[in-house]
Amino acid sequence: MIWLDTLIQGLMLGGLYALFAAGLSLVFGIMRLVNLAHGDLIVLGAYLILGIGTATGLNPFLAAALALPPMFALGWLLQTALLNRVLGEDILPPLLVTFGLSVVIQNALLMGSSADSRKLPVGPVEAQSLALGPVNLGVMPLITFASAVAVIFGLNQLFYRTALGRAFRATSDDPVTAQLMGIRPQRVFAVATGIALVVATIAALYLGARANFDPSAGPARLLYAFEAVIIGGLGSLWGTLAGGLVIGVAQTFGAALNPEWQILAGHLAFVAVLLVRPRGLFPRAND
Amino acid sequence: MRKMLLPVLLLLAVILLAALPVIGSRALVQDLFMVLCLLVLALNWNMLAGFAGLVSVGQQAFVGIGAYGMFACVILWGMDPLAGLLIGGLVAMALSVPVAFFTFRLNGAYFAIGTWAVADIARLGISQWKALGGGTGTALPKAAVQEMPGIEAIRALIGGSKAAAVDALTYWLALALVMAMLVASWAFLRSRMGLGLQAVRDNPVAARSVGVDPVRLKALVFLLTAFGTGICGGLLFIQIGRISPDAAFSLLDWTAFVIFIVVIGGIGTLPGPVVGVLVFYGLQRLLADYGTVYLIVLGLIGIAIMLFARRGLWGGFIERTGWDLLPLSHAAPRPITPTDP
Structure with a gap:
């Protein structure tokens, strides 16, 4: 039974990664x-x-809703002012620009808010759980998973x-x-990057509610997210969920x-899937 | 005249650098050791990304493996650290074969992520190696380092403590490594294979049509740079003296800085990394008291270079003056039959 429990916990965690x-x-x-x-x-x-949340005293869920429009605007601006200029045949410039951006954001956050790790206070829902047959499910992980499926479904509707x-x-x-x-x-x-940052904000809500975060938490999350995208296959949103x-x-x-072995096992699964299927599980487009 | 002046100037610079442990302070030697090591890493990364088109974000894997290989040789098998260096480099090269087998299946941007994941696997894997301290790491025995061949001779030459002699020796090794990398890169890029590599970079289809095998060439560069990076990793940690998985496989120290150095100096040019490392060192000294500001500035400069001067400082300099210090291009062959009547 412990295996079933582990499997369910893994699926819930996978939902968070799919959101990333x-x-x-x-x-x-x-x-x-x-x-x-x-x-x-x-x-x-x-x-x-x-x-x-701190400024207005709102619940993190409401604060996240307020954060969506500025994050969309940030994405739109980022794409228009910066990324559109470097997109092209050569893959090097966009890689290096976003890499520079990553270093800048990380250290700007470090300067603005110190290296202390923080957490989003979601209130009593954090500790609640549901008994589903033989396993106990946390309510927060369940909401996270449901949000992941909803976001992927929504993006697919938007896409098709x-x-x-x-x-x-x-x-494309x-x-x-x-x-x-x-x-x-x-x-x-520009619109696509705006939407991507809206989704990133939803992911941020669950990241902050699940565990502590600090300014240097980004790159590791990015790596899991990329592994999910690559395993899933280019351009397939359901594939990303599966990844x-x-x-x-x-x-x-x-x-x-x-x-x-937690992180190591994730990486090894990534390598194993790609050794069998170099283009991922459900590739949609050719690259 | 200009042709003669330049080699003389270069030679003088090298002699000055070589004499530094005798005439300069120990702190300066330690600083420049770091600069030279970053330059070695930058020259290697430039070969990968600038010439072979392999944008790796995982070169810290080979730094760490080279360093841990050296530590294992010294601590577990009682070998000399200098022999450990060579073995560390060879182990890094040997491991680059399966890494290449995996990452070369991923094209373009996927490759960057693949190498990053591999580096993280190496870090987490090494953390399980309890004999070398596991996740917390271990220190290199002082005795082993201070009994390296030549230490006594260096003490006689420069005076000072054994530790200062170790600093001088590692510094000279780093300088030698830089010279070797520069000469080897230049010879390689001027060779038939280097020409093929640049042809692939400029136009893969045309290169294939004249019989260049891109995958073979890229794999060769990947293997050789793994060797150079691994040796440099070992050398770095002889001098640092203490190792831990997080320090040896640091993305920021051994890959991010290196990428900025190459980008600022001029990616795909041979003198670019040298210019870049000088700018990097200057910035570091200038902004040393401001910590994070320094990284922000570095990031912003990197972005600005990509937006406005894609070939970096050196590339921009060549474009403006038309004068190349280490030209990599060949003159077009002369026609066999004279065209004049």
Whole structure:
């Protein structure tokens, strides 16, 4: 029975990783941009939620809702002012720009808020749990998992059911032809990055509610998120969810064997999947 | 005249650097040792990213493996640290084969993430090695380091303590490593294989059509740079004297700084890393008291370079003056039959 419990915990953790990864997957799928600053942007979002919560006394869930518009604006601005200028055939400039951005955000947060680790106070819901048959489930992990599925579902609806989603897919498949149809790739990219940061803010809420975070927490989260995206396959949002679940389950099983093996087990699962399927589980687009 | 002046100036600079432990202070020697080691790492990363198109974010894996290889040789098998250096480099090169096998399946940006994950696997794996201190690390026995060959001779030459002699020896080794890397890179890039590599970078399809095998060349560069990076890692930790997985596999120290050095100096140019490391050292001295501000400035400079001067300081200098210190291009072959009537 303990194995079933571990499996469920792993799936819940995987939901959190899928949330980290969803925004990354969207941006990666549409413009082939590897955003090395995504983890730090999530941590930035967590600090923003914390700041709004402290200033207004609101519950973190409401504070996160207030944080969504400024984070969307930040994403839009980042793409318009910076990332659009370096996107192109050469993959090096966007990689290095986002890498520089990651270092800048991390150290700016360190300067602004010290290296102390913080946590978002979500209140009594944190300690509550539900007894589902033989296993006990925390309410927060359950909400996290449900949010992950909802976010992926929402992004998929956006991607396949709306005019904006059509523009996303068209630009992803063939930017030149998309331009002939009156789409401006630069604008599409800006909106996509804005949406990615909205998702990052949702991820930040659950990151901060689940465990302590500090300014240097970004890169490790980014690595798990990327592993989820790559395992899932380029451009497939459900694949990203599956990738997150694989990493989460591998980590909890590793931790169950030996607490020191948690992260290692996640990485090894990543390597194992890619050795069998180099393009991930459910690749949608060719890259 | 200009042609003669430059080699003479370079030679003078090298002689001055070599004489530093005799004439300079110990603190300066330690500082410059770090600068030279970062330069070795930067030259290696530049070969990977600037010439072979392999943007690795995981070179700290080979720094750590080289360092731990050296530590294992000294602590577990009682070998000389200098022999340990070589073995550390060879182990790093040997491990780069399976790493290449895995990461080369991932193209472009995936490759960067793959190398990063591999470096984290190496860090976590080494943390399980209890004989070398596990996650907390261990120290290199002082006796082993101070009995390295040549230490007594160096003491006689520069005076001072055994520890100062160790600093001088590691400094000279780092200087030798820089010279070796520069000469080897230049010879490699001017060779047939280097020409092929640059052809692949400039136009992969055209390069393949004239018979260049990109994967073979890239794998070769990956292996050789793993060796250079591993040796440098061992050397760094002889001098530092204490190792832990977090220090040996530090993304910031052994990869992030190195990337900034190469980008600022000029990626894909041979003198670029040298210029970059000078700027880096200057900034470090200038902003040493401000801690995090220094990293922010570094990040902003990196971003600005990518936006406005993609080939870095040295690349921009070449573009403006048309004068290249270490030209890598070949003159076009002369026509076999004279075109003049």
